[in-house]
Amino acid sequence: MSILTRRAVVGAGLAGAGLLLPGCDRLDQSPAFRETLRLGERVSMGAQRLVSDRTALAREFDGGDISPVFRSNGTRVPGGTDYAALMADKFANWRLRVDGMVARPLSLSLAQLGAMPVRSQTTRHDCVEGWSAIGRWTGTPLKLVLDATGVRNTARYLVFHCADLYGASPYYESIDMIDALHPQTILAWALNGRMLPVENGAPLRLRVERQLGYKHAKYLMRIEAVASLAGVYGGKGGYWEDSNDYEWYAGI
Amino acid sequence: MTDERPLVKRHAWPVRVWHWWNAVVVIVMLMSGLMIFNAHGRLYWGQYGANTDPAWLEIGSTADSGYLKVGAVQVPTTGVLGYWQDSTGAVQRRAFPGWATIPSGYSLSAARRWHLFFAWLLVVPGVLFWLWSFVRGHVRQLTPTRNELAPRHVLADIRNHARLRFPAGQAALKYNILQKLSYFGVIFVLLPGLVLTGLAMSPAMDAAWPWLLDVFGGRQSARSLHFIAMALLAAFIVVHLLMVVLAGPYNEIRSMVTGWFRLPPERADAKAEEVA
Structure with missing residues (x-):
């Protein structure tokens, strides 16, 4: 009566599942397919920007919500003699360069940054891996630094150059001007009321609260305003984007 | 020999199209989600949670074994979870094995x-x-009535399912209470719950829609609920496939492909009618 026996159906189902996996792995090898999947990033970014006010704030927590231990991730101590020398005199000789498409390139010491208006925020740090830690960050709003340096209106991205190396590749990240001008985007030099520990990015790290952890560049040395990310290192806008194909937009 | 049992239209086209679309999409979501979990095989309750914070669920490994820990209960899972061999025979210590994830190798x-x-x-x-x-009105067909929700009725339907006495005759055209509860639960509770807990894990969405954090009790709670809903959905798929096979796969699959279902005749003893 029935053409399909139960055994045939179960067998076909198992065979289908068995084909699915190698099939997906093969699809992943295809650059065209990867580019198709990457549409998800653009659609998500567009949709999130659509439903979100440019200045919508990330949740700020009470002191009681602070993680007992703020997990350090990625580089814990940058290698090399240059960083060791900076660390030896407690970053007194460290300077943040701000240049690229700006009217007045700057070189700022920690004291100069600290003399600018300060913002503190108790926010959640979300790693792309899935964990979260809450800490109280204190620092200089990035917008104030950008106003001081006079970013040209043809600049579309800020590139954050870092002191830490992965093999021979320096860590770097980039954000667009919407996130750069966001009120919670700060250059943080303190965590939980103390100067930023080395393992969390001393002397200065970026906080860009509406994106995942890998965007929050640590060990900042230089901020460069650019019109395009194409010519910067691997061209995808960040170390993990270049090396491991992570998405540039990390709002989800 | 011609079959004289009547062919009846059972599933509307949106049901059929969405069903097969989801058969692919949900499996990809499940398997890629397991790989994402592999990046951090621990679950927490509350706003935050990382390695030094207490996890309510953990899939991990010792020197030579894998385990699943839920609360204080630890179950050995060597070979399947936490400690398994990949297709080359190399030992891997990720939570879910390569045959269950997309892609199969860690990424x-x-x-x-x-x-x-x-x-x-x-x-x-x-x-x-x-x-x-x-x-x-599809939602009405799936909404349990007050009578159907009476414990006696639900128990009777569970007994009928357990004895593999599936509704016949006209009763087979309507969803029984266990079907209603599972389909309603999947379509109107689990799937939207998965989407909303997924959005609650997005830092940008938490800024856009702060109520997500209040509804689910924090990003790490949302991640835990996302995982639990995934497990329930996976359990639903297993039971659903089992039921299709037991109820007659040809007729069931045909009705979900073409919409036409051959109505099983009323049983002589009509015991299944107890539940009607």
Whole structure:
């Protein structure tokens, strides 16, 4: 009566599942397919920007919500003699360069940054891996630094150059001007009321609260305003984007 | 020999199209989601949670074994979870094994690309199906009535299912209470719950829609609920496939492909009618 026996159906189902996996792995090898999947990033970014006010704030927590231990991730101590020398005199000789498409390139010491208006925020740090830690960050709003340096209106991205190396590749990240001008985007030099520990990015790290952890560049040395990310290192806008194909937009 | 049992129209086209679409999309979401979990095999309750914070669920490994820990209970899972061999025979210590994940070899970035692309293929048709369900009354067919929810009725239906006495005759055209509870639960509770807990894990969405954090009790609670809903959905799929096979796969699959279902005749003893 029935053409399909139960055994045939179960067998076909198992065979289908068995084909699915190698099939997906093969699809992943295809650059065209990867580019198709990457549409998800653009659609998500567009949709999130659509439903979100440019200045919508990330949740700020009470002191009681602070993680007992703020997990350090990625580089814990940058290698090399240059960083060791900076660390030896407690970053007194460290300077943040701000240049690229700006009217007045700057070189700022920690004291100069600290003399600018300060913002503190108790926010959640979300790693792309899935964990979260809450800490109280204190620092200089990035917008104030950008106003001081006079970013040209043809600049579309800020590139954050870092002191830490992965093999021979320096860590770097980039954000667009919407996130750069966001009120919670700060250059943080303190965590939980103390100067930023080395393992969390001393002397200065970026906080860009509406994106995942890998965007929050640590060990900042230089901020460069650019019109395009194409010519910067691997061209995808960040170390993990270049090396491991992570998405540039990390709002989800 | 011709079959004289009547062929009846059982499933409307939106049900059939959405069903097969989801058969692919949901499996990809499940398997890529397991790979994303592999990046951090621990679950927490509350706003935050990382390695030094207490986890309520953990899939991990010792020197030579794998384990699943839920609360204080630890179950050995060597070979399947936490400690397993990949296709080359090498020992891997990720939570879920390669045969259950997309991609099969560890890659968080690739899994995220699959998951966050297919999420759109789940959400957009899902919203359309929801609208259709409410406009065309499909949701009413799946909503349990007060009588059906009486414990006696539910128990009787469980007994009938356990004895593999599936509804026959006209009763087979309506959803029974266990079907209603599971389909209603999947379509109107689990799937939207998965989408919303997924959004609650997005730092940008938490800024746009802060109520997500209040509804689910924090990003790490949302991640835990996302995982639990995934496990329930996976359990539903297993039982659903089992039921299709037991109830007659040819007739069941045909009705979901073409819409036409051959109505099983009323049973002589009509015991299944107890539940009607």
